[in-house]
Amino acid sequence: MKKNQNHSAEELKRIDDLLSGMKNEMQDDKTQNPFHTPDGYFDSLNAEVMKKLASIPDTESVSEVNPFKVPAGYFDTLPTIIQQRIIDIDARGFSLSRWITSALSRLSPGYTVALASVIIVAVMSTFYLTRTITVDYAAQQIPESEKLESVYLQQLDEYVLAQVYIEETSTVTESQDDGFESYLIDNDIDLNSLSEQL
Amino acid sequence: MSEHTDQELLEKFRREESRSYAFNLLMRKYQQRLYWHVRRIVIDHDDANDVIQNVFIKVWKSLDKFREDSQLYTWLYRIATNESITFINNKKKRFFVPLVDVEYELASNLDGDPNFTGDKIMLKLQQAVLKLPTQQRIIFNMKYFDGLKYEEIAVILKLTTGALKASYHHAVKKLEKYLTGH
Numbered sequence: 001m002k003k004n005q006n007h008s009a010e011e012l013k014r015i016d017d018l019l020s021g022m023k024n025e026m027q028d029d030k031t032q033n034p035f036h037t038p039d040g041y042f043d044s045l046n047a048e049v050m051k052k053l054a055s056i057p058d059t060e061s062v063s064e065v066n067p068f069k070v071p072a073g074y075f076d077t078l079p080t081i082i083q084q085r086i087i088d089i090d091a092r093g094f095s096l097s098r099w100i101t102s103a104l105s106r107l108s109p110g111y112t113v114a115l116a117s118v119i120i121v122a123v124m125s126t127f128y129l130t131r132t133i134t135v136d137y138a139a140q141q142i143p144e145s146e147k148l149e150s151v152y153l154q155q156l157d158e159y160v161l162a163q164v165y166i167e168e169t170s171t172v173t174e175s176q177d178d179g180f181e182s183y184l185i186d187n188d189i190d191l192n193s194l195s196e197q198l
Numbered sequence: 199m200s201e202h203t204d205q206e207l208l209e210k211f212r213r214e215e216s217r218s219y220a221f222n223l224l225m226r227k228y229q230q231r232l233y234w235h236v237r238r239i240v241i242d243h244d245d246a247n248d249v250i251q252n253v254f255i256k257v258w259k260s261l262d263k264f265r266e267d268s269q270l271y272t273w274l275y276r277i278a279t280n281e282s283i284t285f286i287n288n289k290k291k292r293f294f295v296p297l298v299d300v301e302y303e304l305a306s307n308l309d310g311d312p313n314f315t316g317d318k319i320m321l322k323l324q325q326a327v328l329k330l331p332t333q334q335r336i337i338f339n340m341k342y343f344d345g346l347k348y349e350e351i352a353v354i355l356k357l358t359t360g361a362l363k364a365s366y367h368h369a370v371k372k373l374e375k376y377l378t379g380h
Binding site: 069085 | 221222225226229230233234237238243250251254258313314315320324
């Protein structure tokens with residue numbers, strides 16, 4: 001057992017010595033590098049970098065260069081073209097609101113308020129006078145029982161009712177009177193004796 | 199002729215009698231900057247021409263509503279950017295095959311474009327820029343070519359400066375990778 005322990009300790013010491021030796025070697029010789037480059041890499045690196053740099057735009061100067069162009073005289077004619085389009089649009093679509101705004105802007109504030117008031121009153125009056133009232137007659141029908149119980153009918157003057165009744169039945173009464181008269185004459189009945197009996 | 203300030207232009211525009219004149223001056227002042235911004239996004243001159251006309255028509259219609267909370271040119275840039283993005287998106291929709299990449303098509307057209315006069319390096323750079331996502335591309339263009347500050351771009355694109363810096367950094371990295379790899 002003791003022999004095995006001594007053997008392990010010796011192995012560890014050997015590894016330790018080896019690593020210490022490697023460390024010292026690397027410290028002594030700084031050019032030692034585990035990584036490698038292709039042959040002639042550093043000879044061509046400079047040219048490669050210059051090539052890359054040439055392909056990257058210089059941010060200071062490129063932003064000032066405009067690669068786009070416009071037809072000759074474009075900016076001289078553009079305002080005229082746009083203003084013509086505005087005139088055409090205005091001519092096509094007459095805007096009442098714009099016309100009113102424009103007209104009102106020419107008036108003094110006092111007149112503007114007065115004119116606006118007159119217009120509002122005129123518009124409201126027109127709406128009021130020409131309004132349409134719809135009445136639902138079916139809903140307005142009064143049931144017979146309600147008519148009989150109506151206070152309105154009970155409060156009517158009896159004289160007025162009698163007059164209306166007489167007017168409506170006068171023609172019938174006159175014709176009936178003629179019939180009675182003929183009947184009394186034909187049957188020789190005395191009108192006075194009849195009255196006494198009644 | 200001295201260039202009018204934005205304030206002078208806006209004052210003239212608000213007066214009915216000098217409205218058209220002020221708008222003409224405004225177009226002459228900003229047309230080139232806005233055109234090149236649009237052109238770098240849509241690449242083709244005819245497309246850029248359509249977009250820039252629409253931009254100024256929108257400006258004409260809505261300049262009355264400009265509240266001067268921001269500077270005029272940032273407001274104009276925002277309209278131009280939005281119009282360009284809308285144009286690119288509409289162009290993408292027009293392709294029936296979804297795999298067709300508009301930017302790829304633009305990059306390949308650039309080579310034979312008579313309105314593109316850049317040398318090989320410039321062509322390569324533009325083709326690389328076209329490989330970036332649209333928003334990164336716009337940010338790169340605004341920072342690199344237009345020379346705008348992060349704070350200005352943030353106002354135009356309604357983004358934080360932190361997000362912009364990160365986006366620009368990613369764009370540059372991608373471009374470097376593309377340029378050194380090809």
